[in-house]
Amino acid sequence: MSAYRIGNGRLGEAEFIFTFDGHKMTARAGDTVASALLANGVEVIGRSFKYHRPRGVTSSGPEETGALVTLGSGARLEPNVRATMEPVSEGLEVFSQNCWPTPTFDLWSVNSLVSGLLPGSLLSAGFYYKSFMWPAAFWHRLYEPAIRRAAGMAKPPREADPDLYDRINSFCDIAVVGGGAAGLSAALSSAQSGLRVILFEENSDLGGQLLNEPPDAINGDLEQWRKSAVVSLMAAPNVTILTRTICWGCFDGNTLAAHECIDGKVRQNYHKVHAGKIIIAAGAIERPMVFANNDKPGVMLAASARRMLNHYGIAAGHTLVVFTNNNSAYQTAFDYRAHGISTLVVDSRCKPPAKLVAACAKQGIQLQTGGVVIQARGWHGVRKVVLADLSSDGKSMTRKRVVACDLLAHSGGWTPQVQMAAHGGMVPIYNQKITAFLVDKLPNDTWSVGAAEGENSLYAGIQQALTAARLACDELGQTAGEIVLPPRDLDGELNIEPLWRVPAAGKQMVDIQHDVTTDDIMQAHLEGYVSVEHLKRYTTLGMANDQGRTANVNALAIMAQCRNQTIQDTGTTRFRPPIAPVTMGAFVGRAVGEYFQPVRRTPMQAWHERFGAVFVNVGLYRRPQYYPRVGETLDDAYKRETTHVRQKVGICDITFLGKIEVVGPDAAVFLDRIYINMLSTLPVNKARYGIMLREDGFVYDDGTTTRLAEDRYFMTTTTAKASSVLAHLERCLEIEWPELKVRVSSVSEHWAAMSVAGPASRNTLQNAFEDIDFASEALPFMGVVHGQYKNIILRILRISFSGEIAYEIYVGADHGETIWERIMEAGAKFNIIPYGLESLGALRIEKGHVTGSELDGRVTLGDVNLEAMASRKKWFVGQNLMQRPGLKNPNRPRLVGLRSVDPKVPIATGSILVTDANTEARANSEGWVSSMTYSPELDSFIALGFLCNGLNRYGEVIYAAYPVKRRIVAVEVVSNHFVDRQNQRVKG
Amino acid sequence: MREHTEFTYGEDANRQKPEIDAPIEDWNTYIYERDNVAGYHMEYWHHAFGCRAWIKVKRDTQTHAILWVGLPQENPEIAL
Numbered sequence A: 001m002s003a004y005r006i007g008n009g010r011l012g013e014a015e016f017i018f019t020f021d022g023h024k025m026t027a028r029a030g031d032t033v034a035s036a037l038l039a040n041g042v043e044v045i046g047r048s049f050k051y052h053r054p055r056g057v058t059s060s061g062p063e064e065t066g067a068l069v070t071l072g073s074g075a076r077l078e079p080n081v082r083a084t085m086e087p088v089s090e091g092l093e094v095f096s097q098n099c100w101p102t103p104t105f106d107l108w109s110v111n112s113l114v115s116g117l118l119p120g121s122l123l124s125a126g127f128y129y130k131s132f133m134w135p136a137a138f139w140h141r142l143y144e145p146a147i148r149r150a151a152g153m154a155k156p157p158r159e160a161d162p163d164l165y166d167r168i169n170s171f172c173d174i175a176v177v178g179g180g181a182a183g184l185s186a187a188l189s190s191a192q193s194g195l196r197v198i199l200f201e202e203n204s205d206l207g208g209q210l211l212n213e214p215p216d217a218i219n220g221d222l223e224q225w226r227k228s229a230v231v232s233l234m235a236a237p238n239v240t241i242l243t244r245t246i247c248w249g250c251f252d253g254n255t256l257a258a259h260e261c262i263d264g265k266v267r268q269n270y271h272k273v274h275a276g277k278i279i280i281a282a283g284a285i286e287r288p289m290v291f292a293n294n295d296k297p298g299v300m301l302a303a304s305a306r307r308m309l310n311h312y313g314i315a316a317g318h319t320l321v322v323f324t325n326n327n328s329a330y331q332t333a334f335d336y337r338a339h340g341i342s343t344l345v346v347d348s349r350c351k352p353p354a355k356l357v358a359a360c361a362k363q364g365i366q367l368q369t370g371g372v373v374i375q376a377r378g379w380h381g382v383r384k385v386v387l388a389d390l391s392s393d394g395k396s397m398t399r400k401r402v403v404a405c406d407l408l409a410h411s412g413g414w415t416p417q418v419q420m421a422a423h424g425g426m427v428p429i430y431n432q433k434i435t436a437f438l439v440d441k442l443p444n445d446t447w448s449v450g451a452a453e454g455e456n457s458l459y460a461g462i463q464q465a466l467t468a469a470r471l472a473c474d475e476l477g478q479t480a481g482e483i484v485l486p487p488r489d490l491d492g493e494l495n496i497e498p499l500w501r502v503p504a505a506g507k508q509m510v511d512i513q514h515d516v517t518t519d520d521i522m523q524a525h526l527e528g529y530v531s532v533e534h535l536k537r538y539t540t541l542g543m544a545n546d547q548g549r550t551a552n553v554n555a556l557a558i559m560a561q562c563r564n565q566t567i568q569d570t571g572t573t574r575f576r577p578p579i580a581p582v583t584m585g586a587f588v589g590r591a592v593g594e595y596f597q598p599v600r601r602t603p604m605q606a607w608h609e610r611f612g613a614v615f616v617n618v619g620l621y622r623r624p625q626y627y628p629r630v631g632e633t634l635d636d637a638y639k640r641e642t643t644h645v646r647q648k649v650g651i652c653d654i655t656f657l658g659k660i661e662v663v664g665p666d667a668a669v670f671l672d673r674i675y676i677n678m679l680s681t682l683p684v685n686k687a688r689y690g691i692m693l694r695e696d697g698f699v700y701d702d703g704t705t706t707r708l709a710e711d712r713y714f715m716t717t718t719t720a721k722a723s724s725v726l727a728h729l730e731r732c733l734e735i736e737w738p739e740l741k742v743r744v745s746s747v748s749e750h751w752a753a754m755s756v757a758g759p760a761s762r763n764t765l766q767n768a769f770e771d772i773d774f775a776s777e778a779l780p781f782m783g784v785v786h787g788q789y790k791n792i793i794l795r796i797l798r799i800s801f802s803g804e805i806a807y808e809i810y811v812g813a814d815h816g817e818t819i820w821e822r823i824m825e826a827g828a829k830f831n832i833i834p835y836g837l838e839s840l841g842a843l844r845i846e847k848g849h850v851t852g853s854e855l856d857g858r859v860t861l862g863d864v865n866l867e868a869m870a871s872r873k874k875w876f877v878g879q880n881l882m883q884r885p886g887l888k889n890p891n892r893p894r895l896v897g898l899r900s901v902d903p904k905v906p907i908a909t910g911s912i913l914v915t916d917a918n919t920e921a922r923a924n925s926e927g928w929v930s931s932m933t934y935s936p937e938l939d940s941f942i943a944l945g946f947l948c949n950g951l952n953r954y955g956e957v958i959y960a961a962y963p964v965k966r967r968i969v970a971v972e973v974v975s976n977h978f979v980d981r982q983n984q985r986v987k988g
Numbered sequence B: 001m002r003e004h005t006e007f008t009y010g011e012d013a014n015r016q017k018p019e020i021d022a023p024i025e026d027w028n029t030y031i032y033e034r035d036n037v038a039g040y041h042m043e044y045w046h047h048a049f050g051c052r053a054w055i056k057v058k059r060d061t062q063t064h065a066i067l068w069v070g071l072p073q074e075n076p077e078i079a080l
Helices: A033-037 A107-117 A127-131 A138-149 A183-192 A209-213 A221-235 A302-312 A330-338 A354-363 A460-473 A520-526 A532-539 A552-563 A586-588 A603-610 A634-647 A667-674 A720-734 A761-768 A813-826 A837-847 B022-032
Strands: A013-019 A023-028 A066-072 A080-082 A093-095 A164-178 A197-201 A240-242 A244-252 A253-262 A266-280 A284-286 A300-301 A319-324 A344-348 A366-369 A371-377 A384-390 A397-404 A405-413 A415-416 A429-433 A436-437 A446-448 A509-511 A614-618 A623-625 A650-652 A658-663 A687-693 A697-709 A712-717 A741-744 A751-757 A784-789 A794-796 A806-812 A893-900 A912-913 A925-933 A940-948 A957-962 A969-973 B008-012 B040-046 B054-060 B066-070
Touching: A023 A033, A023 A127, A023 A371, A033 B022, A080 A794, A127 A720, A138 A687, A164 A183, A164 A253, A164 A460, A164 A586, A183 A197, A183 A209, A183 A266, A183 A460, A197 A813, A221 A240, A266 A460, A266 A586, A302 A319, A302 A330, A302 A405, A319 A330, A319 A371, A330 A344, A330 A354, A330 A405, A344 A371, A354 A940, A371 A397, A371 A405, A384 A761, A397 A520, A415 A436, A446 A460, A509 A520, A509 A552, A520 A532, A532 A552, A552 B066, A603 A813, A623 A687, A623 A837, A623 B022, A634 A650, A634 A837, A634 A925, A650 A813, A658 A720, A667 A712, A697 A720, A697 A784, A697 A794, A712 A720, A720 A741, A720 B040, A720 B054, A751 A761, A751 A813, A761 A806, A761 A813, A794 A813, A837 A925, A837 A940, A893 A925, A912 A940, A940 A957
Parallel strands: A013 A093, A164 A197, A164 A266, A197 A240, A266 A446, A300 A405, A319 A344, A319 A405, A344 A366
Antiparallel strands: A013 A023, A066 A080, A066 A093, A244 A253, A253 A266, A284 A415, A371 A384, A384 A397, A429 A436, A614 A623, A650 A751, A658 A712, A658 A741, A687 A697, A697 A712, A751 A806, A784 A794, A794 A806, A893 A940, A893 A969, A912 A925, A912 A957, A925 A940, A957 A969, B008 B040, B040 B054, B054 B066
């Protein structure tokens, strides 16, 4: 093909410069990248996915299979853009893709040659699955990188996307999907009711197939109607027109998802559209004919070639051959011939309608009936085609001959765009007359009209649209209006006689973008694939970014031929959104970087920041991880903080804990059912450690519960489980035991919390809050006291996570920073320091306490050596199934301590525990490492882990293997209580 | 009318909890065996981002159409 500008079409006069692979080219306002490249005579735009076959422009719309380009560079680089959908702007950088060094001289095209020599084996369906299986280790080191380099589309950008995207909730009474003649009519008629209408059109211009019609003064009567329809809609205050906006999904409750390209300050919008009624006027997509080399540059869908001519003013070639099995492609022949272009029509039907035959004769168009194109020939683009006569049974061919041409326009019929209608789960039914699938039962509040409903005639399609608009408005209590009809009808009668493939050999592309051929489909059939869903996944047919818009019906028909069954019985794959590529940016909207998710701050956050804390994200919180002094690393800092707490005193922000108040006369009964241990016997002003199980008998969560009054408890949960525990309590109260008089409410945000731990913690607090008695007699271990500091109410629990004497101070959130600063001030003479999450972890591992790393949802009470805690005097959630034989198995991995034999060697969390250092770790696992730290007190790396029969193996030396990094460490099995095993310190 | 994003799916509401002293097999059935219904299904939902009530919902698992909503102890007056 050597295309050239032949007229103005609907474009503006202004010309500007863009570049293609660095070469300067001119474009006109209104050009797409595809039309501009054609106007500059560019034939080969890129190379194909698998075989690196040369590819050019195959269409003028969203169904584009060949002209995929990369736009821009650096952070704004965007790969795999359909050139037919992207408007050209001044200075736009366009790049070919998937070729090296250039699209016309591409070294990877050897794939195509190799494949040609060994048909049906190399690179055909299932090739990767079958050829690169063994040895397994070769896959990610050798095969996958090599395949990835050769196959695929474009390179992605390496930098963060600098552009803005928005998510928008849009509301309307009537959503019209598609801005062709039917969509325009539905919108015009609906708009007169005064209802809010949104019209979605994925192209830049409204009009749909009307844009294929000539816009000039002589033949431009339809253009006048199109223009006035657009002007009326733009003037209507209740109508929103969204062009370059694809509706890509239809969801429950009349919700549509739409993706709008703006390229302004905001680059793209994601609309969540809440519609009262939906009118789908999404049109139809022309299907290719399936013959050898039907993917060669210069082979173009017939209506698209016509759109290039009439809308963009581009003749896509000098000599045209039209290959068709229906009436519609004749319009392309007529319009090209009218521009003086030599035209031959090859019609596979023996008897096309007489009026078309007569029109060809009148206009000097050669017509070959009962003929087929067997093959397109040419190195980069079409230069010749091989024709033949088709026998009457359609199975053999005679009289082969070669004809020169540089543009082959083909039409295998039209496929209604039923995706949106089918998203509700409706199964499309094959329709013999239009030779495509239609949805016969639409969801409520939804109509499908025009070519999307298989109605290709202009007037009939508009009548469907007007009926839908009238019914939609009626149901909404309003009245749709009349519209002016176009000055003449366009006959949409196709008289199609399907020819699903030309019965000849060669690379007949079915899914052009994914390089799937008829041979691939036949091979899948021979290998026993009978389901279309499997065919799709095995051959990757329909899985490219055009979602097989042009390919699916042809593929199903070919499969049906193979299986000797009907197309209906073969069925379609299920339609799922999105129907077109949507950028990740549009989904994410503004939720990027620091706006990715909200940040929860504790009342002491500002203090931590002032004090130079290094933070770590834990859920939505940013928790102080450590407070480095000048020159300190993380390791230096947490070792120092840990040592300091053991020897002196430290303070830690623990506001992150979940806090729940449980109130009511039945609160004690309720908590006895929730926890494995007794809470009803807990005296007022005492705290108790509790564990809850899930119904399946595994450990759910742990925490401390305080009894504030006979009917009032204050529960803490782990940070991670705070919200799910609350939902669990609410579920139990409302569904299981509605008779219990109990209320639960989250008070997590109401209380600031801090832990003061270390031998000097009592003196620190006594100094800070003189009115409260911190003596052991007044406030013993697990005791609770309420007091005041300058009218600020404090709740103080004497509990310990570190194993040292420690207190948890709870105070109203507004006073958190005041109390924190008071403690820091009063503790100065005892050398108080703040400590972070890292040393909190080190302290609790030294003490052998479990956290989320151990309570991972897969451990039982026995696994964490706490089965003795479970009360036998009452029933509790999880009691029944914790008795399962499998969970009682004494060989289950149990919680143990692990100590590096060489104290300087760390033990990686996640390591597998094995007895023999020389065995394959994964196959001989006897447990795993759940947490590790350096213990300043023991001057050694230590860890917690789970080991089969672990309690009977203290003193044994085993190995912690980390196969990913090929590390193995000798460790001694010890008690999980590394420090103060008699638990005396906390009671001091 | 509330946004569906305010609600979180809870569980199958058809399950009958065994007596506390029921055999462990009954508890196993209660916890692990579920019908995967194509059609109307009674289930519990949690108004997690709202009033935090648990509600009972009869929902078509194929179309997501909601036929009936009530409190956990309620049941539809007529067979639906």
